Amino acid sequence: MIERNGIHDEYPHWGDGSSADRERRLSELEHERRVSGYIRDLPFLWVDVDDDPSPQSDRAYIERNAIALVSNYRKDSLDSRSDDWLGRDSPRSEINDSGLWNINHVGEQYDTAFLDRLADALEETSGL
DSSP states (O other): OHHHHTOTTTOTTTTSOSOOOHHHHHHTHHHHHHHHHHHHTSOOOOOOOOSOOSTTSHHHHHHHHHHHHHOOTTSOOSSOOOTTOGGGGOSOHHHHHHTOSOOTTTTSOOOTTHHHHHHHHHHHSTTO
16 A cells, blocks of 8 residues: 555655554554554455464465465466455565465475365364
8 A cells, every 4th residue: 555655755664563652653543543454355264273273274275275275376376366456565575476465485395285185174064
């Protein structure tokens, strides 16, 4: 949003980290609300993976492989983003090239076996 709207001068420290002091958080409140509104309107799917979070957990395995599967980073796009997707204005090549906001694992290959674990998790998720 900052890139697209050219508002760098209004929010010069946006994205520097999550340890901003009270004064900075208050000065960025209006933009934080715009970002929250944008995110709130995005579709999502909740998948219940009932294990403790760790790098070796099922949830980490599913996340890592799902990102690698849907990423378009440095490969032909399987599902290109719309022309108005905000990530197209990102200064981070990993974002605008992959089509994803989470850039962890975008350049990795996925393990096809994760699809079975994801299918199991979907079956275990209530409401599906």
